[in-house]
Amino acid sequence: MEKKYNPKSFEDRLYREWEESGCFKAVRDDNKVPFTIVMPPPNITGQLHMGHAMDETLQDTIIRFKRMQGYCALWLPGTDHASIATEVKIVEEMKREGLTKEQLGRDGFLKRAWAWKEKYAGRICDQLKKLGSSCDWSRLTFTMDEKCSRAVREVFVNLYNKNLIYRGSRIINWCPQCKTTLSDVEVEYAEEAGNLWHIKYFVEGAQRALVVATTRPETMFGDTAVAVNPNDKRYKDLIGKNVILPVVNKSIPIVGDEHADMEFGTGVVKITPAHDPNDFEVGQRHNLPAVRVMNDDGTMNACAGKYEGLDRYECRKRLLKELEEDGYLVKTEPHTHNVGHCYRCRATVEPIVSKQWFVKMEDLARPAIDAVMNKKVTFIPERFAKTYYNWMENVKDWCISRQLWWGHRIPVWYCADCGAEICKKSDPDVCPVCGGRHLKQDEDVLDTWFSSALWPFSTLGYPDDTSDLEYFYPTDVLVTGYDIIFFWVSRMIFSGLEHMRKVPFRDVLMHGLVRDEKGRKMSKSLGNGVDPLEVIDKYGADSLRFSLLQGVAPGNDTRYSDAKVEACANFMNKIWNASRFVITNAEGRTVKPLGEIKLCAADKWIISKLQAVIRDVTLALNKYELGVACQMLYDFTWSDFCDWYIELSKPALYGADEGKKDAAISVLTFVLENILKLLHPFIPFITDEIYRSVPGTDGTVMLKDYPRYNSKLAYKKDAAAFEGIKDIITAVRAAKTELGCAPSKKVSLYMVTESKRLISANQDSILKLAGAKDITFISEASEAGEKAVAKVLPVGTVYIPMGELVDLGKERERLEGELETVMSEIRRADGKLNNTGFMMKAPKKLVDEERAKLDKYIAMREKILEQLKNL
């Protein structure tokens, strides 16, 4: 082993070895139970960020754990074509070259897009490898691969045939910059300061005027009515009459509709069915025409008259000026309101009536809700089920058509001869209705999330009845961020149920966002993102992984900090050095199985601790409590193994007794090997690198069995007794520090104790670790001399003669302090034991423990009192 921990010297090499040896490959094995994770496919446009790093680390840890536990573990990787995000990027790139989509044409553009994909899809995969991701690369899938495209077609056609996909004119969200529709979840709302403009509309044939309030005056060209509340006494008599739309001088009706809120504004609302979801509904109720006033790029169309061709905001500005000059504008009131923005380009989204394709959600939502209610799918933590219900129960139809080129094209053709609409799995040559040959495919592509929704089964071979699908589906756990529940998780659930008749996964492990040091979201605009690859370069992948898992609870956001990674790097260093200690000391010695050696108290103690850790870590991992598991392993490795056990082993290791040496090195090796296995899922590189040097091991640790709790190795009594030895050592160390005695000065110890055998057996350890030269058993305090400090412990009293360093006054003070501590413990235990409620209702085990504590403290109290008396 190299003297220094240097992750760069082995991480890439190990990854190559793992990959080449086929360790990550999952092949159906009917003697094993499958455990499947499908990776949330990163966008091909993307670069690895901290969010990915967290997501991938969680998945890798789980899959490595399951693999070691003997499952047929499949972690299926892939990438997403990310229709809109990718198209936006390519268009930007083209713009720099002075090119437009139109210039290239659809085919030319797609050619370029595929070239882009070839160039960048590999990048994110390489980055995942740097992290140590043990996914089965032979199954790498791209959402626009042939198999996914087949699945998309199959699903589309099936839903179409069931009338669950339909085409219709609805209000949709339009991004004027991306020039495409967006689904409801792709719109992000933000409060914006704006105005509420009060505009006068004259009533036809009367001297009255109604004043409407609007935040988007430019849409007035599309007004086809004004509405008042039918119960509103102010305007009731006007219902059925008309108003004259200013500027355009068009006559539009006054309708009575509950939508008009009497309390808001003037109580009169202009109705623009083509540009507002509520108005659209009002329009439906009153048979109003929907008049679109905007073009796809957010400029005004011919309906705006002289404003035609102007951008919507420029039009607003000039129109307001005109209205003001003509006396129509009666009031401008500041008003903050929620404005929708495109989640890709941030442009303000326009609600527009448009003919689009929709998935009818009502029938799909119900079973998806039930599946979670019935625990076929479990959210971890549970609270996210509520978020899910809330959305599912109120979900509206899903607009799936996008006016883009990069994506799955909608498998619908229109016959120019007879007007038929044909939806088919395979491209039709002739019209099945009229036999005509003039078929034209729908120009639009599908929402990216339409193919993502099929991911858990499209990747496994759907629509074919593959052996993989039968074996690996439903998958076991989906690991993803809570920000993606609506986009993806919910859609996978209803899609799985609809097309596979089974939920896509049993558990959904949610994690939060990785924020920056100050708790802010990492973002490009803030420039506060931390590049995981740079962190890996500096500290190694294991340190980054551990820092992302340690102290993290499911569903909670976490902060990234260099300090945290540094602390983890120190842990790696610790593991490295401890291993080096064990391995170098094992050179030339025989490492024996535990059964063949005589275990000393310290051995039994550490082995016992190890069993508890194995049990608890496994339990925690099965509950996806990775943060808790990390903490337990950290503490065990650093405190118990390194700080205590390695130190305890030194007397034997450096002594002359060959048998003891062999025993010590055997236990050290045994525990180290287990630590490496236990830690491997979290920090795969360092553990495997070390494992290969551990005597008696062969091959990679990633295919070894995960340690199992062995009750025969629990040694509960011996382990408990050994705590007495640790107490003695700690007490002597503390006493030395307290009195300012140099740690290197060897002191003599005198003990009054009933555990002479235990202490004698561990004398070497005590002397070495406490920095003492001898132990003498005595029967009373005076034998230790006058200038001795007394440490009263459960195992007995230790007297440490310190000569001139002892200040009797301070010693009295200290003992009185300890007495007070012990007394308060006695009061606490006594109180409990005298509480009839506690005695009657508390579990017996607890009562017994409490009684034992009381006895222990009473004994200590007597000893301290005696000590004080002697001072």
Add this chain to the structure above:
RNA sequence: GGGAGCUUAGCUCAGUUGGGAGAGCAACUGCCCUACAAGCAGUGGGUCACAGGUUCGAGCCCUGUAGCUCCCACCA
């Protein structure tokens, strides 16, 4: 308007069937002792936001209050 989360040591956060408050970092003291100074030993530091309630027992369960954060819906 609806919903969720958070509030624990100076800082960042764990604490999952309710049974003596923890870690890392920071601070203080002392140590290079043949794995590790990226280290070791020791020490200090918390009315677990607040107020009630349930219970023999509450950081944990229930109700309410306050502050912060997030999500959804809607606001012409």
